[in-house]
Amino acid sequence: MSRVFNFCAGPAALPETVLERAGKELANWHEKGLSIMEMSHRSKDYVGVAEKAEQDLRDLMNIPDNYKVLFMQGGASSQFTMVPMNLLRGGNKADYINTGQWSIKAIAEAAIVACEQCHEHCNKHDDAHCKRCATMCEEMIADVKKALTEMG
Numbered sequence: 427m428s429r430v431f432n433f434c435a436g437p438a439a440l441p442e443t444v445l446e447r448a449g450k451e452l453a454n455w456h457e458k459g460l461s462i463m464e465m466s467h468r469s470k471d472y473v474g475v476a477e478k479a480e481q482d483l484r485d486l487m488n489i490p491d492n493y494k495v496l497f498m499q500g501g502a503s504s505q506f507t508m509v510p511m512n513l514l515r516g517g518n519k520a521d522y523i524n525t526g527q528w529s530i531k532a533i534a535e536a537a538i539v540a541c542e543q544c545h546e547h548c549n550k551h552d553d554a555h556c557k558r559c560a561t562m563c564e565e566m567i568a569d570v571k572k573a574l575t576e577m578g
């Protein structure tokens with residue numbers, strides 16, 4: 427069989443050995459007679475998988491114990507809602523630079539959560555405004571780099 431490789435955002439190509447193991451275990455998780463997807467989320471087997479996944483992620487990304495790890499469904503687009511829900515509490519404000527399709531989606535979702543606190547900049551149909559926004563972004567990036575350098 428000829429393999430096709432997906433280079434799109436989202437799912438990626440997996441090694442055939444991983445696919446074969448997943449296929450085998452999908453129907454019969456560790457010889458338990460049922461799939462991991464059919465098990466109770468409170469079962470010892472399922473809890474063990476979740477705990478190992480969390481620990482592996484903590485180890486890989488050096489996440490300290492005083493941080494929570496959340497495994498949530500949804501792709502990157504779900505973050506268009508989750509980020510403003512978490513960061514725009516208590517009157518915080520957000521500036522969005524409209525550069526096209528994806529930023530329009532992010533702006534629309536943020537406006538649902540916190541309309542008064544979201545400010546859109548740089549409608550891509552206004553070239554002069556976009557140039558001002560690009561300059562503003564370059565200055566912000568320079569400020570962040572400077573602060574990081576000063577922090578060591």
